[in-house]
Amino acid sequence: MMTYDGNKIKIAINGGIGFGAKLNAKQLVTISKYMKEDEELELTTFQQLYIEVPEDKKNEIIEEFERVGLSCYPVGNFVKSLRTCNFCKGEEEEGMPVAKEVNHRIAGKPVPFTLKVAYTGCPVGCGEPLLNDIGIMKMRDRYNLYIGGKAKGKDAKVGTLLLENLTPDELYASLEKIIATYAEQGKKREQFHKFVKRVGVDQLIS
Numbered sequence: 758m759m760t761y762d763g764n765k766i767k768i769a770i771n772g773g774i775g776f777g778a779k780l781n782a783k784q785l786v787t788i789s790k791y792m793k794e795d796e797e798l799e800l801t802t803f804q805q806l807y808i809e810v811p812e813d814k815k816n817e818i819i820e821e822f823e824r825v826g827l828s829c830y831p832v833g834n835f836v837k838s839l840r841t842c843n844f845c846k847g848e849e850e851e852g853m854p855v856a857k858e859v860n861h862r863i864a865g866k867p868v869p870f871t872l873k874v875a876y877t878g879c880p881v882g883c884g885e886p887l888l889n890d891i892g893i894m895k896m897r898d899r900y901n902l903y904i905g906g907k908a909k910g911k912d913a914k915v916g917t918l919l920l921e922n923l924t925p926d927e928l929y930a931s932l933e934k935i936i937a938t939y940a941e942q943g944k945k946r947e948q949f950h951k952f953v954k955r956v957g958v959d960q961l962i963s
């Protein structure tokens with residue numbers, strides 16, 4: 758247990774992309790080293806835990822977390838770590854390496870407002886891709902890309918199909934372009950679905 762009275766900063770952690778959103782005992786023990794007995798972890802709807810750590814020790818704590826296989830991400834107006842399904846049909850068939858590469862390329866990028874991207878390994882859609890800002894659905898050996906889903910509010914809606922039958926490389930390039938366009942042209946705190954409505958779909962794929 759750690760006692761500390763200086764500034765703290767919130768970071769997001771999870772066990773990385775794998776078969777289900779899991780943590781092992783070693784990871785839990787490592788996390789608890791940085792918590793007082795009365796402190797709490799916040800479990801978000803996006804397969805992340807929020808923990809507050811001493812700001813001046815942030816980098817070394819992240820290194821320690823990463824050594825036990827935890828992934829660490831910033832909290833705030835960034836692309837969140839990729840939400841995924843549980844890959845129940847197997848790593849290769851469901852494209853886990855592609856999901857890992859997507860996460861590696863986009864998670865943590867600064868954007869005007871928190872951006873949620875979800876991946877699902879088959880059309881059953883357990884990762885709920887159509888309810889997120891950007892959704893990826895594996896269809897046989899290709900990928901469909903959806904944008905503009907909105908899970909919250911009375912005006913909740915499902916995303917619309919933007920691109921289909923993408924190869925992994927086409928998927929990476931499309932995602933990076935969409936996110937770069939949003940980062941450059943989005944207004945401060947403009948939510949992604951509002952941004953898409955304002956600039957139009959053509960702007961994102963031209």
Ligand code: SF4
Pocket residue numbers: 842843844845846851877878879880881882883884
């Ligand atoms: S989306 Fe498909 S592969 Fe992924 S957990 Fe659901 S059924 Fe399994």
